[in-house]
Amino acid sequence: MDLTLSDEQQLVQKxxxxxxxxxxxxxxxxxxxxxxxxxxxxxRLAELGMMGIAVPEQxxxxxxxxxxxxxALEEISRACASTGVIxxxxxxxxxxxxxxxxxxxxxxxxxxxxxxxxxxxxFGLSEPEAGSDAAAQKTTARPDGDxxxxxxxxxWITNGPVADTCVLFTMNDRAKGHKGITAFILPxxxxxxxxxxxxxKLGIRGSQSCQIxxxxxxxxxxxxxxxxxxxxxxxxxxxDGGRIGIxxxxxxxxxxxxxxxxxYARDRKTFGKAIIEHQAIxxxxxxxxxxLDAARLLTWRAAALKDGGARHSKESAMxxxxxxxxANRAAKEAVQIFxxxxxxxxxxxxxxxxxxxxxEIYEGTSEIQRLVIAASLLKE
Amino acid sequence: xxxxxxxxQGQLQIRARTFANEVLxxxxxxxxxxxRFPVEEMAALxxxxxxGINIPSVLGGSEAGVVAYAACxxxxxxxxxxxxxxxxxxxxxxxxxxxxxxEDQKRRWVPELTSGRAVAGAFALSEPQAGSxxxxxxxLATKTKNGWRLDGTKQWITSGxxxxxxxxxxxxxxxxGGKSISTxxxxxxxxxxxxxxxxxxxxxxxxxxxxxxxxxxEIEDQALLGNVGDGLxxxxxxxDGGRIGIxxxxxxIGxxxxxxxxxxxxxxxxxxxxxxxxxxxxxxxLDAARLLVWRAASxxxxxxxFSRQASMxxxxxxxxAGRAVxxxxxxxxxxxxxxLHRYYRxxxxxRIYEGTSEIQRIVIGRALSR
Numbered sequence: 001m002d003l004t005l006s007d008e009q010q011l012v013q014k015x016x017x018x019x020x021x022x023x024x025x026x027x028x029x030x031x032x033x034x035x036x037x038x039x040x041x042x043x044r045l046a047e048l049g050m051m052g053i054a055v056p057e058q059x060x061x062x063x064x065x066x067x068x069x070x071x072a073l074e075e076i077s078r079a080c081a082s083t084g085v086i087x088x089x090x091x092x093x094x095x096x097x098x099x100x101x102x103x104x105x106x107x108x109x110x111x112x113x114x115x116x117x118x119x120x121x122x123f124g125l126s127e128p129e130a131g132s133d134a135a136a137q138k139t140t141a142r143p144d145g146d147x148x149x150x151x152x153x154x155x156w157i158t159n160g161p162v163a164d165t166c167v168l169f170t171m172n173d174r175a176k177g178h179k180g181i182t183a184f185i186l187p188x189x190x191x192x193x194x195x196x197x198x199x200x201k202l203g204i205r206g207s208q209s210c211q212i213x214x215x216x217x218x219x220x221x222x223x224x225x226x227x228x229x230x231x232x233x234x235x236x237x238x239x240d241g242g243r244i245g246i247x248x249x250x251x252x253x254x255x256x257x258x259x260x261x262x263x264y265a266r267d268r269k270t271f272g273k274a275i276i277e278h279q280a281i282x283x284x285x286x287x288x289x290x291x292l293d294a295a296r297l298l299t300w301r302a303a304a305l306k307d308g309g310a311r312h313s314k315e316s317a318m319x320x321x322x323x324x325x326x327a328n329r330a331a332k333e334a335v336q337i338f339x340x341x342x343x344x345x346x347x348x349x350x351x352x353x354x355x356x357x358x359x360e361i362y363e364g365t366s367e368i369q370r371l372v373i374a375a376s377l378l379k380e
Numbered sequence: 381x382x383x384x385x386x387x388x389q390g391q392l393q394i395r396a397r398t399f400a401n402e403v404l405x406x407x408x409x410x411x412x413x414x415x416r417f418p419v420e421e422m423a424a425l426x427x428x429x430x431x432g433i434n435i436p437s438v439l440g441g442s443e444a445g446v447v448a449y450a451a452c453x454x455x456x457x458x459x460x461x462x463x464x465x466x467x468x469x470x471x472x473x474x475x476x477x478x479x480x481x482x483e484d485q486k487r488r489w490v491p492e493l494t495s496g497r498a499v500a501g502a503f504a505l506s507e508p509q510a511g512s513x514x515x516x517x518x519x520l521a522t523k524t525k526n527g528w529r530l531d532g533t534k535q536w537i538t539s540g541x542x543x544x545x546x547x548x549x550x551x552x553x554x555x556x557g558g559k560s561i562s563t564x565x566x567x568x569x570x571x572x573x574x575x576x577x578x579x580x581x582x583x584x585x586x587x588x589x590x591x592x593x594x595x596x597x598e599i600e601d602q603a604l605l606g607n608v609g610d611g612l613x614x615x616x617x618x619x620d621g622g623r624i625g626i627x628x629x630x631x632x633i634g635x636x637x638x639x640x641x642x643x644x645x646x647x648x649x650x651x652x653x654x655x656x657x658x659x660x661x662x663x664x665x666l667d668a669a670r671l672l673v674w675r676a677a678s679x680x681x682x683x684x685x686f687s688r689q690a691s692m693x694x695x696x697x698x699x700x701a702g703r704a705v706x707x708x709x710x711x712x713x714x715x716x717x718x719x720l721h722r723y724y725r726x727x728x729x730x731r732i733y734e735g736t737s738e739i740q741r742i743v744i745g746r747a748l749s750r
Contacts, residue, residue, distance in 0.1 A: 001389075001447045001678045002382040009381075067381055262748060282745030283738075289748055290672075290692040297671035298664075301383045318664040367657075374656035377642060377663055 003300075005071070012053075012068040016075035019048060024079035031082055031206035032351050035198070037162050038206050041083050045076070046117020050087060052095045059107050060116030061095065066241070066303035070248040074296075077252025078259075081355035082206030084252055088245035089158045090114060094121025094167050097238040098185065101226040110165060110185050122163035123242075124154040124186070124212060125235055131155070132368050134169075134235060135178035139214060141170035148172075148184065148224070150192075150217040156362070160210040161195050163188050167238075168214075169231050181231035184223045192217035203354030240313045241306060242363045243320035247299040250323035250359040254295065257327070257334035257352045258288045264338055264347075275337070284333045292330065295323040314376035321369035324359035331356040383671075389448040392433070396452035399428055400459035408460035411586035412722050415578075417542050418463045418586055419499065425467055426496025430456070432474045434681075439478065439486060440494030446621075446677040450628040454670070457632025458639075461726040462586030464632060466500050468625040469538045473501025473547055476618045477565065480606040489565055492545055502543035503622075504534040504566075504592055505615055511536075512739050514549070514561075514615055519594060521550035521562060527601045528552075528564065530572070530594035536733070540590040541575040544568045547618075548594070549611050561611030564603045572597030583725030620687045621680060622734045623694035627673040630694075630730035631666060634701030637708035637723040638662045644712065658707040666704060669697035688747040695740035698730035 005013065024041055031038050045051050053069040055061020062068075069091060077084030098111045113119040130136040139152025150170055157166075166186040173180035186193065196211035226234045262285060265276035275281045298319040305312035331353040335342035342349045360366045385393060403424060411418060425431050433449040435441025442448075449471065457464035474493040478486055492498040510517040519532025530550055540546065545567060552562040566573065576591035606614050642659060645651055672693040679686035705724040712720055731737045 001385065001674045003675055003678060005381065266749065276745075276749045279742070279745075282749065283741045285748050286695075286741035286744035289744060290696050293675075293689075293692055294668040294672050294696055297675060298668050300381060301667075301671060304381050304383050315667075318667060321660075322664055322668060367653075370657040370660040371653070373660035373664060374651075377659055378646060378651075378656075 003297075008064065009068050009071060012064060013071045013075065015048060016050065016072040019044065020075045020079035024076060024083055028080035029345070029348065029351065031080060033205075033345070035205045035208075037208050038080070038083055038086070039162075041080075042086055042117065042120065045083075045087055050076070051090050051117035052111075052115025053091055055095050055099055055111065055115035059099065060112040066244060066306040067300055070244055070299050070303045073245055073248035074252045074255065077249040078255045079252075080206065081249060081253050081352075082204045084249040085204055085207045086120075086159060088242070088249055089123055090117075090121050092242040092245040093123035093238055094165065096241050097167055097183070097225065097234050100237065101183070101230075101234050102185070105222070106185060106225070114165060119164035120159055120162055121165045121167065122157050122159040122188075123238070124157055124166045124168040126155045126157070128153055128155045128211075132365055135181065135232060137169060137171040137181055139170045141172040141182055141184070143172070144218075146221050148219050148221065150184070150214050150219060152214050154212040154214070156199065156209050157212050158207055158209045158362075160212050161198050161208040166212070167225060169235055172228065176229065178232040179229050181235070182228050183225040183231040183234040184219055185225050186217070186219065186223065190217055190219065202357055203351070204358055236313075239363055240316045243316040243369075244299060244302050244306060246359055246363045247295070247302070247316070247319040247323040250320070250327035250356070251292065251296055251299060253352055253356045253359065254288070254292045254323070254327040254330040257330040257349060257356075258285070258292055260347075260349055260352070261285060261288070261334040261337045264341075281337055284337060288330045288333055291326040295319070295326045298322050314373055317364070317369040317372040317376075320363065321366050321373070324356075325366065327356040327359055385447065385451055388444060389451060392442065392444050392448045393451040393455060395428055396430060396455040399424065400455045404456065404459035404463055408462075408586070409718060409722065411460065411462060413585075415585045417588050418460070418466060419542075421460075421463050422466060422470070422500055423496045425456075425463075426494065429494070430467065431470050431496060432490070432494035433471060435471075435474050435478055435490060435494055439474075439490040441474070441490075446624060446681040447674055450624055450673050450677040453625055453628035454632040454635065457629040458636045460586060461629060461633050462584045464629045465584055465587050466539055468622070468629055469503050470498075470501040470543075472618055472622045472625060473503055473545065475621060476547055476563075476614065477605065479617070480563065480610075480614050485565065485602065485605065489545060498544040500539040500543040502537050502539045502546040503618070504537050504540065504546050504548040506536050507533060508535045512736060515612060517549060517551060517561065519548070519550040521552045521564065523552075524598065527599050527603065530564070530566070530597040530599065532594050534592040534594075536579070536589055537592050538587060538589055540592050541578065541588050546592075547605065549615055552608050552611075559609050559612075561615075562608050563605040563611045563614045564599055565605055566597070566599055566603060570597055570599060581729070583722070583727070583729055619734055620690045623690040623740075624673060624676050624680060626730055626734045627669070627676070627690070627693040627697040630698045630701040630727065631669055631673060633723050633727045633730070634662070634666050634669070634697070634704040637701075637705045637720060637727075638666060640717070640719055640723075641708045641711055644715070655711050658711050662704040662707055665700035669693070669700045672696050688744055691735070691740040691743040694734065695737055695744070698727075699737060701727045702731060
């Protein structure tokens, strides 16, 4: 048991924290209100090596570990959860599967620009009728000579409106169920690809998501990611890592809620004393801090397992489930501590409250995480 | 970053687990039913060097550190939480003497605890009117020619009737507040010390909890532990460490309930989603609790501040275990399971002793408000 960060991890933390405080936080409220994709911040993240943190340097990445990734993502999300998820999708859901399942040629061609942040990625798994039940894919892929022809609709695709490259999932043999799913690398400017208007969301409004319409999109077989029929494995393995990212994003939101609430509670006075002196407020803060620490330990544990090459489905699900629920409780209590000021846009906590909710939904709802954990326990 | 135990810690954990499975588990229900104090079991723990896990080997301890202590405590508590609390207090008393005692005091008393000759150690801080607020204690220590005379009453003293060695807090002057409290080591056979009727408790029935009265109880100068007036500091430092032990104990109780539920679940052909979700939540919260406990232990072991983290660990672990024992009963449905009943009863006190959940929140809240 040793929870000390290495020198390298401390440096990552400091770099991310400084950037978050100086450049991200001052823009967070404006980005949220304008529903604006923070292009300039994504460019800066690329300069800092944070769009492909755990990708080896030979492919344009930061060459760091999953713990560093979680640490950096928490810091960025503490300032702006929208910027956090843009970074998370590119790192976990796009770079990771190409690194793990891509051929050397694919890594050179697709991974290097994504990991270095020259290009931005998105992850095309969900569909209007395939969310939690990812195997119910309707997007079809049919072989035609050396090509595949793909048609269908993808839903809620984070970064969709601004992405260059998509890791796309399709069904090429419905009779085989989840073994009929195949993954591709899709350039978003390919003929037949069209994005719908950005979704109007409750929170993380600076992160743009949309439907993607695929109409007879023709891809050469060199775009296949992994094996034909191996797509479900690609998706599940990718989400195991992605959940570490969302857990870290949730940690950042929870920390924002706690730190903002603490600062407010020290300052705000009622009945002649700072409200932090009232037990009703102090107990809320104590619970928020305790749960946040527990959530971070679960997240780092999952990341450490990933770094060690061990299976971590159960641990990632636990981290994501716990951290997302902690973020929601923390944001709820932060609004309560701020009182009326928690309900208006002049203060940041209403944003944390809205941003927190999605972490219980995407990359597997809380209910899906519980099924993953239970299945793993019953198999052990 | 390293989340596993090292090999020495792992070996001690296995030693504790083997003993818990092979010796403790079989008769835990009987000890609970008959409220039998675990005399032989404590002797066996001494032989296994589990009564001084974080105590130097020259004093009879196993010198394995705080993380190993937490890991072993969880294993013992998983089989029998009553034995575990008796073991926890004994370890804590030994550690307090190690930390605040002179060389002579350490050599004289610590081996009594680690060898099992003292049977157990006891920690006499609480009083009928001073539980969460120890600074309001009334027991008096009056200076005599050769030492001190104790007068007063202590309450809820774990192992107070069995321990041959007790640490007792008393007021060394009439002034108010914490600065007038001091710490003493008192032998069980000291004249003037008498034991009241054991409490008939809801849980931890295999451990003993008694009131103590001190009536002109004469002790020597050598009995003073640390300086006059340092008592509250000694008590709070001890409780910081104690909370790691109780955090680990409660983890063991929660794990017992969870494992019982999981193995019963594996025999069923189909589980409702509600049932699966209960297992997932129990397992997740216990994992989170263990990480908090081991983090606090690791900080203490490396001599860093750990008071807030120990409170977080104890608070979260005791509440997680409380939820786990409750969920285990729910998903067991109408199956009669006496072990689950025992876990349910045993878990409740972990939210009360060594600082209630509310006191832990005050400790954490104060740390945050600074």
